[in-house]
Amino acid sequence: MHGGGHERGMRSGTLATHQLVGMGEACRIAQAEMSSEAARTLALRERLWQGLNDMEEVYVNGDLNAHVPGIINISFNYVEGESLIMSLPELAVSSGSACTSASLEPSYVLRALGMNDELAHSSLRFSVGRFTTEEDVDAAIAQVRRAVEKLRELSPLWDMYKDGVDLDSIEWAAH
């Protein structure tokens, strides 16, 4: 094999052969199970969304039809994303909120989807995978509902929304 002459010229390259074989086998399995897995993860994702979408001011982002089956991005209006993550210690989710990075800008992806900054700051990305069960999804639903309720009690924006104030009309004293 041409190359840098590694392995005493036996085989150039420092690639881990066993990992290569493993990757190939994983791809074979993925291809064989792709349709059934897609259906399964889609059902779980739907279950998650159905468990949350009756809450007030909760929106799904992106087109659920032209969409990878196992991921869903949801905005919980008037609750900031990072504080939501903090309330969900048992879930590995990520936030469109700026606070999760060194920059204070919200996710450019969510912005490109047409979302305003505030909703972008209030979004969580959930994903379900090969080992996710219905019990996992149900537990996540319960935790998310509790967390959103608790954080809305702390939120001045939720107060204002409940009082019928139009948040777009306010002149914010931003820093």
Added chain:
Amino acid sequence: MAYSDQVMDHYQNPRNVGKFDDDDAQIGTGMVGAPACGDVMRLQIKVNDLGIIEDAKFKTYGCGSAIASSSLLTEWVKGRSIDEAAQIKNTEIAEELALPPVKIHCSVLAEDAIKAAVEDYRKKLSDA
């Protein structure tokens, strides 16, 4: 992101969450930040005739550090005069909560909030 124990404590047991009546003459309200920035704090103080803050309440839309900064502030201002309260520095808050550099702006917002609340109260007094 690792939070300090102090931040987690305030986050899990926030002090003085709530709302006073904005129109009450004894109440000063400071609302700072913006939804577009991911941080909004509303801080309210109840001031007696001697200019001492008898009670304080807050609500915050923001990350754990923002919630903790405003919660801590409500604890600190109780019993202080409005002059003293307006002197609280964000660095004191940041130190108490062991805020990392990327979260210092939360303490700055809290400092802005108490100043805004004091100013609102003073304005009410002078308009009265």
